[in-house]
Amino acid sequence: MDLLKQKIEKDGVVLSDSVLKVDSFLNHQIDPVLMQAIGEEFAKRFKEDGITKILTIESSGIAPALMTAITLGTKVVFARKRKSLTLVNDLLTAKVYSFTKNETNEISVSNNFINENDRVLIIDDFLANGQAALGLLEIVEQANAKAVGIGIVIEKAFQEGGKLLRDKGIKVESLAQIELLENGVVTFKEEVTV
């Protein structure tokens, strides 16, 4: 997705060989124009998949998931990393290990909002080691729903998450795939347009 790649090149900050900071438009400040375009792009890529529900995880997944939901005409559910006071019963939960933070969070979703008839699209801002996406997949499975696809805004293709998920046979669509972060420069993976 060209608009996104241009934005990453212009405003992304390469903090190290594994960390790209995109807090000026994606995960702290949000650029609504870009976010609308992201939602429309995800919707285009999954429009034939009969999606009935979008599942994401707080906080940075909410904006792209919501914009996709608007175009696809579905509702969004976001998994919580911390339990809500009013969200206590009938929880679907999964453990998600964060390599960067070196901690495990239990994420949770009320089972009122995903059921066995749902065809679920998982959306997240980043894909690195794939732990969050795997946790969301586990929740979809617990609900006996069908995980139809995974939409990622920025995939760090040099980490193993993408391979892990694609090896499961799941359709994974990443709007920008980063091959390398080096010397402050972002190198994108060549896109294979089908």
Place this chain on the structure above:
Amino acid sequence: MDLLKQKIEKDGVVLSDSVLKVDSFLNHQIDPVLMQAIGEEFAKRFKEDGITKILTIESSGIAPALMTAITLGTKVVFARKRKSLTLVNDLLTAKVYSFTKNETNEISVSNNFINENDRVLIIDDFLANGQAALGLLEIVEQANAKAVGIGIVIEKAFQEGGKLLRDKGIKVESLAQIELLENGVVTFKEEVTV
């Protein structure tokens, strides 16, 4: 806002005399159609106020803030409750005490995204004791920006937050004001239409 009130009456669950659960459309599952209407309503109420930036707090504030930003044509910044690994320098911070959770969180915003020229609209999903809104106001002040208004989706008018904020002379717009939660029934405050 009638659509919102109807939704609260139909799908809100009164858990106690102080807790209203709206996780089926506002703060866990999100109804995009309602959220678009909420954004348009906030935009209408603040369209003459020269807003340049919208400030909210993760996670449930993000959706209404983003939808408002799309209509007003501004960017959104969401305050974090937990520090990000890539968000470490130049932070504006405020302490926010949660009465319901009985804990204090430090919320933070990068000072790259609010400056002294900004006219800031604060958006949040709930207003009860007003602690989150006060924390966000403190952050706006630290940035030497101007807090122009506060937009709240659901105000618990029987708690003191609304009075606290309005007594500061700030324009506070709540799309649904709840006067009473009692015996499972939601009573809305009469709206004074100006």
